[in-house]
Amino acid sequence: MSRILFDSVTKVYEGDILAVDEFDLEIEDGEFLTLVGPSGSGKSTLLRMVAGLEEITDGEVHIGDTVVNWLPPRNRDIAMVFQNYALYPHLKVRENMAFGLKRSTNLSAEEINARVEETAELMGIEELLDQKPKHLSGGQRQRVATGRAIVRNPAVFLFDEPLSNLDAKLRKHMRTELQRLQQELVTTTIYVTHDQEEAMTMSDRIAILNHGELQQVGSPREVYNKPENTFVAQFIGSPSMNMFVSELDRTGERPRFRGDVDVEISEREAETIAAQSDADQFLLGIRPEHIEVHETAVEGSVPATVDIIEPLGSNDLLYFDLEDGTGVDDVVADHVEIGEDEQSDEEEYKAFILPGSIPNSYERNDERVYLTLDTDHMHVFDPETGENVNKGWMATADAQAESAAEASD
Numbered sequence: 212m213s214r215i216l217f218d219s220v221t222k223v224y225e226g227d228i229l230a231v232d233e234f235d236l237e238i239e240d241g242e243f244l245t246l247v248g249p250s251g252s253g254k255s256t257l258l259r260m261v262a263g264l265e266e267i268t269d270g271e272v273h274i275g276d277t278v279v280n281w282l283p284p285r286n287r288d289i290a291m292v293f294q295n296y297a298l299y300p301h302l303k304v305r306e307n308m309a310f311g312l313k314r315s316t317n318l319s320a321e322e323i324n325a326r327v328e329e330t331a332e333l334m335g336i337e338e339l340l341d342q343k344p345k346h347l348s349g350g351q352r353q354r355v356a357t358g359r360a361i362v363r364n365p366a367v368f369l370f371d372e373p374l375s376n377l378d379a380k381l382r383k384h385m386r387t388e389l390q391r392l393q394q395e396l397v398t399t400t401i402y403v404t405h406d407q408e409e410a411m412t413m414s415d416r417i418a419i420l421n422h423g424e425l426q427q428v429g430s431p432r433e434v435y436n437k438p439e440n441t442f443v444a445q446f447i448g449s450p451s452m453n454m455f456v457s458e459l460d461r462t463g464e465r466p467r468f469r470g471d472v473d474v475e476i477s478e479r480e481a482e483t484i485a486a487q488s489d490a491d492q493f494l495l496g497i498r499p500e501h502i503e504v505h506e507t508a509v510e511g512s513v514p515a516t517v518d519i520i521e522p523l524g525s526n527d528l529l530y531f532d533l534e535d536g537t538g539v540d541d542v543v544a545d546h547v548e549i550g551e552d553e554q555s556d557e558e559e560y561k562a563f564i565l566p567g568s569i570p571n572s573y574e575r576n577d578e579r580v581y582l583t584l585d586t587d588h589m590h591v592f593d594p595e596t597g598e599n600v601n602k603g604w605m606a607t608a609d610a611q612a613e614s615a616a617e618a619s620d
């Protein structure tokens with residue numbers, strides 16, 4: 212068994228720097244778990260504590276049934292791949308790959324050679340075995356570094372931003388390759404990245420960190436569709452979730468939000484929200500794919516002005532402004548984190564549109580458009596706590612079916 216358990220793990224660096232704060236997480240045997248978060252959120256520190264490269268200040272890390280806090284790295288049965296690949300420059304690829312095996316096993320030279328060649332074949336680097344690292348491209352070095360980890364057949368793989376030094380195209384290719392390898396080898400994996408897209412595409416589950424604290428853990432689909440707070444809502448997904456400010460009004464016949472956007476909600480949704488929060492103003496979160504843009508006013512539409520239209524190929528991205536929009540900064544409490552800086556300053560809203568559905572001349576004229584919001588996919592956040600208080604997905608039959616399907620996955 213090579214599950215990994217973090218039990219209230221804390222790391223304080225010299226100078227009272229709290230890098231990881233009571234982190235709890237269980238990673239299943241064979242699971243691919245990604246730690247994602249902005250720079251400085253504690254991802255590498257967590258990984259290095261599993262590897263034994265960093266002392267654990269408080270709490271326990273278990274690998275399988277063993278508490279590894281005090282075990283030296285070489286006795287932990289882990290293999291780590293670093294961002295800079297950490298290959299020995301004076302050794303050939305073959306020797307680089309064999310190095311760990313020679314040091315940590317009693318295998319004969321023939322057995323080691325056989326394993327190195329088998330792994331090289333798996334990684335598609337057979338022809339490189341007698342080269343030195345300086346003759347290899349970035350992608351090839353990355354493969355060698357991964358091969359060197361795989362050849363040891365460890366209980367756990369630890370990856371620290373292994374694709375950051377590659378160009379965009381190769382990075383996408385290597386993502387798929389690493390994912391395929393991990394599925395083939397079924398080895399418990401912790402993968403660290405600051406890139407939410409990488410996290411979304413590769414992982415069984417994603418753990419999102421901010422300031423050393425776990426924000427949410429779940430499948431890519433869960434964290435995208437059911438963000439538990441404003442930080443996760445805006446960190447996961449690109450372009451990020453729009454946030455509108457509106458007031459809950461329960462005085463009329465039907466409850467509704469009034470403000471940046473004006474939408475009716477069901478009595479049940481209003482109850483759910485009121486049961487969890489006594490705020491008046493809320494942040495309404497809507498992803499760019501859940502806004503429909505019209506050229507003329509339709510029932511319940513919100514007027515907006517076109518800023519720019521960015522062609523993305525299969526979609527265009529429309530940037531728009533609201534007349535008298537309320538900035539998120541004006542209503543959120545100081546301690547509430549949102550996922551992307553750009554969203555906190557100059558408010559800019561985004562919606563996906565079909566190419567050509569809005570005349571191009573619009574962007575030059577500050578033209579007026581009309582938006583309707585798919586409220587089935589609307590999230591409501593309390594600006595005092597940052598918490599998602601309606602878990603928007605609960606409202607619809609569709610979403611309920613999806614949850615049921617997920618639960619039985």
Ligand code: ADP
Binds near residue numbers: 253257
């Ligand atoms: P991430 O991997 O998410 O970028 P890190 O784990 O590297 O984050 O860092 C988490 C926090 O700990 C940061 O505030 C960082 O400055 C601090 N930190 C990391 N390493 C050290 C160190 N050796 N000494 C002091 N502070 C450190």
